[in-house]
Amino acid sequence: MLTWIAILVLAALSGLAFLMGRRKALASAGGSPAKMHSLPGYYGTYVALWVGVPAALLLFVSIMFGGRLEHALLTANQPPILHQLSAEQKELFFQDAQALAEGRQLSEAVYEPNMKVALDAKASEAKGYVNAFKQGTFALMGVLVLAGFLATFPRLNKDFRARNRVEGWVDGLLMACSIVAVVTTLGIILSLVWESLRFFSSVSPAEFLLGTHWSPQIGMRDDQVGSSGGFGALPLFAGTFLVMMIAMCVAGPVGLFSAIYLSEYAGPKARAVFKPLLEILAGVPTVVYGFFAALTVGPIFRQGFNSLGGLFLGGPLNELGLYLGQVQNQMALVAGVVMGIMLIPFVSSLSDDIINSVPQALRDGSYAMGATKSETVKKVVLPAALPGIAGAFLLAISRAIGETMIVTMAAGLQAKLTLNPLETVTTVTVQIVTLLTGDQEFDSPKTLAAFGLGLTLFAVTLVLNIVALRIVQKYREQYD
Amino acid sequence: MTPNGSSFSRSVMPMNRDDSASHEAATASAATSGPSVKIRARDINVFYGEKQALFDVAIDIPEKSVTSFIGPSGCGKSTFLRCMNRMNDTIPICRVTGAIEMDGEDVNDRSIDPVVLRARVGMVFQKPNPFPKSIYENVAYGPRIHGLATGKDELDAIVESSLRRAGLWDEVSDRLLQPGTGLSGGQQQRLVIARAIAVGPEVILMDEPCSALDPIATAKIEELIDELREQFCIVIVTHSMAQAARVSQRTAFFHMGRLVESGATDEIFTNPRDSRTQDYITGRFG
Numbered sequence: 001m002l003t004w005i006a007i008l009v010l011a012a013l014s015g016l017a018f019l020m021g022r023r024k025a026l027a028s029a030g031g032s033p034a035k036m037h038s039l040p041g042y043y044g045t046y047v048a049l050w051v052g053v054p055a056a057l058l059l060f061v062s063i064m065f066g067g068r069l070e071h072a073l074l075t076a077n078q079p080p081i082l083h084q085l086s087a088e089q090k091e092l093f094f095q096d097a098q099a100l101a102e103g104r105q106l107s108e109a110v111y112e113p114n115m116k117v118a119l120d121a122k123a124s125e126a127k128g129y130v131n132a133f134k135q136g137t138f139a140l141m142g143v144l145v146l147a148g149f150l151a152t153f154p155r156l157n158k159d160f161r162a163r164n165r166v167e168g169w170v171d172g173l174l175m176a177c178s179i180v181a182v183v184t185t186l187g188i189i190l191s192l193v194w195e196s197l198r199f200f201s202s203v204s205p206a207e208f209l210l211g212t213h214w215s216p217q218i219g220m221r222d223d224q225v226g227s228s229g230g231f232g233a234l235p236l237f238a239g240t241f242l243v244m245m246i247a248m249c250v251a252g253p254v255g256l257f258s259a260i261y262l263s264e265y266a267g268p269k270a271r272a273v274f275k276p277l278l279e280i281l282a283g284v285p286t287v288v289y290g291f292f293a294a295l296t297v298g299p300i301f302r303q304g305f306n307s308l309g310g311l312f313l314g315g316p317l318n319e320l321g322l323y324l325g326q327v328q329n330q331m332a333l334v335a336g337v338v339m340g341i342m343l344i345p346f347v348s349s350l351s352d353d354i355i356n357s358v359p360q361a362l363r364d365g366s367y368a369m370g371a372t373k374s375e376t377v378k379k380v381v382l383p384a385a386l387p388g389i390a391g392a393f394l395l396a397i398s399r400a401i402g403e404t405m406i407v408t409m410a411a412g413l414q415a416k417l418t419l420n421p422l423e424t425v426t427t428v429t430v431q432i433v434t435l436l437t438g439d440q441e442f443d444s445p446k447t448l449a450a451f452g453l454g455l456t457l458f459a460v461t462l463v464l465n466i467v468a469l470r471i472v473q474k475y476r477e478q479y480d
Numbered sequence: 481m482t483p484n485g486s487s488f489s490r491s492v493m494p495m496n497r498d499d500s501a502s503h504e505a506a507t508a509s510a511a512t513s514g515p516s517v518k519i520r521a522r523d524i525n526v527f528y529g530e531k532q533a534l535f536d537v538a539i540d541i542p543e544k545s546v547t548s549f550i551g552p553s554g555c556g557k558s559t560f561l562r563c564m565n566r567m568n569d570t571i572p573i574c575r576v577t578g579a580i581e582m583d584g585e586d587v588n589d590r591s592i593d594p595v596v597l598r599a600r601v602g603m604v605f606q607k608p609n610p611f612p613k614s615i616y617e618n619v620a621y622g623p624r625i626h627g628l629a630t631g632k633d634e635l636d637a638i639v640e641s642s643l644r645r646a647g648l649w650d651e652v653s654d655r656l657l658q659p660g661t662g663l664s665g666g667q668q669q670r671l672v673i674a675r676a677i678a679v680g681p682e683v684i685l686m687d688e689p690c691s692a693l694d695p696i697a698t699a700k701i702e703e704l705i706d707e708l709r710e711q712f713c714i715v716i717v718t719h720s721m722a723q724a725a726r727v728s729q730r731t732a733f734f735h736m737g738r739l740v741e742s743g744a745t746d747e748i749f750t751n752p753r754d755s756r757t758q759d760y761i762t763g764r765f766g
Binding site: 267268359361364365366367368371372379380383384 | 596605607672
């Protein structure tokens with residue numbers, strides 16, 4: 001409640017500062033904006049920013065970290081009665097004390113009478129901290145508001161460069177936003193690395209990367225943690241690779257050829273129709289592709305292979321016929337083909353941009369030599385665009401590796417080390433999903449394995465993306 | 481329009497193309513003696529969408545000599561140049577009417593394959609545009625797509641002779657496998673000329689070939705043009721009147737999409753008939 005009042009007061013003070021600043025600056029110019037260095041609003045904004053923003057930041061920080069500070073103070077001296085409790089119970093006790101102090105709901109823990117006394121004592125202590133902390137924050141905010149006002153308001157006159165100062169604030173805001181993005185990414189990487197280190201303390205990296213036996217469920221059992229050989233992720237990497245290769249076999253040629261059609265052959269009318277259609281394809285959610293794969297493509301492929309197998313039965317290829325006869329809905333081929341379809345617009349629009357950026361002068365040069373369109377495309381345009389197209393393919397590969405929904409639904413769950421596209425396989429992303437869905441303890445190797453997989457995936461896609469972007473950039477520089 | 485009917489009727493016989501050794505003398509005084517006509521254009525109108533870019537252009541371009549097109553920017557000289565090898569076909573909104581006869585055949589005729597035509601009419605562009613391939617591959621490109629060489633040796637020979645004729649051989653013979661884009665601007669432009677020569681064209685069109693080059697590279701290209709004139713019919717678009725005067729035997733002046741005047745270069749420059757030509761070459765507008 002108090003906090004809300006503080007926010008409102010702060011907003012009102014900023015508004016007031018705006019009006020005062022604007023007025024003073026205008027007055028110093030005799031009421032004529034034309035004589036001022038900046039528009040009147042800039043003077044007001046400048047004062048208002050210095051009045052409002054530092055105090056608001058302080059409030060934000062105190063709300064974010066105040067609870068932790070109180071907690072630290074509260075746990076600093078512990079009454080002797082607590083020594084009998086376990087670490088978790090102690091944690092619960094202090095949380096309840098804070099909850100009691102702030103009037104929140106308590107946990108369901110039951111406290112004995114003498115414990116209850118200690119809890120109440122701690123609660124009143126906590127209340128004291130909270131109030132002191134709040135008052136301290138508000139006082140400091142007041143000081144900041146005043147300081148901000150005094151530091152800026154007296155300096156205002158018609159020649160003050162308020163416009164440039166406000167520009168500095170805009171600069172700072174934009175930078176702060178980009179820092180947020182970078183810091184968040186770093187945080188994710190750090191947590192990934194940290195949890196992976198915990199995982200690798202129970203399973204050796206060599207076993208994880210090169211082992212061929214993946215069965216994390218068995219690894220849960222106490223006598224087998226880390227030593228069961230259940231965390232060999234090689235089959236997952238193989239499965240990921242297999243699905244990715246199939247996807248690229250579909251998306252690569254189809255995407256590239258459609259890009260060539262769109263950029264070199266299609267007239268304006270055809271382009272106006274095809275380009276938006278391809279973009280719609282790019283907008284389909286992957287989960288839709290997933291059940292399209294599982295419910296439509298899967299059965300069609302199975303029936304196709306089963307009846308193909310029927311043709312071989314009894315002949316010299318009887319074995320093959322039997323094998324094809326028992327192929328199931330879920331297989332690497334289905335997941336790969338549908339993923340490839342998903343990637344077509346991605347490959348095609350990237351390649352289209354790259355092909356379009358090949359200078360027209362090269363095409364003219366080739367046509368003027370008496371080359372046909374396809375000769376020009378094949379021998380001049382594509383070689384010129386090749387580095388960029390390679391970059392586009394690498395980006396597509398890194399998307400294929402990270403893709404989750406389609407493989408979850410269509411590839412199966414069995415970790416098999418195989419390159420046969422008709423087998424069910426499982427991928428890194430699918431295993432992360434299965435490891436982390438449902439109720440899990442977050443300190444068993446089983447769940448930590450997800451972080452190990454995640455880190456591996458991250459490393460691979462990061463390298464692919466860096467290489468791809470390098471290639472694309474290098475290529476762009478060549479013609480600009 | 482100086483050439484008369486009789487000179488044209490002589491030129492329509494393809495076998496007469498490279499008859500005489502006295503072309504220099506003939507072309508220098510084209511107005512009087514009438515050289516054999518390589519390209520004969522009549523009633524050429526070009527439209528970009530609704531906008532008309534060329535109006536009723538008619539000109540005869542003689543064999544084995546250099547004809548230059550001059551005129552202010554946007555006057556249609558490049559457009560007309562691109563009509564001669566049907567490069568305007570690559571611009572969807574462009575429409576060309578009228579007749580351009582090369583050795584008596586209308587290049588716009590349905591029976592003419594523009595791809596084959598362009599092998600006979602080479603083109604060099606304003607900005608050097610070597611392909612992102614090696615020097616060798618740049619020159620070998622045309623012979624390869626047209627199947628002009630049956631073996632590696634033959635191809636090597638074509639590449640060498642083309643580079644020699646373009647005056648580039650001595651500079652690049654030791655680095656044929658390096659990228660053509662790594663050469664200097666002037667070398668690139670000569671590489672592009674070698675590339676055009678390699679398919680054995682009859683006509684070479686040059687669209688401001690020196691506008692992106694420094695004076696020394698320009699001088700080399702001009703020298704080269706002067707040598708090539710002994711083997712090819714060359715048409716050059718230029719903004720430099722000095723260049724037109726230096727390299728060409730005949731000059732045509734375009735203005736606002738119309739061919740104002742054409743004739744022997746020295747006559748155009750010393751004694752223009754049209755006042756607009758006079759104004760342009762004396763620098764009063766342009």
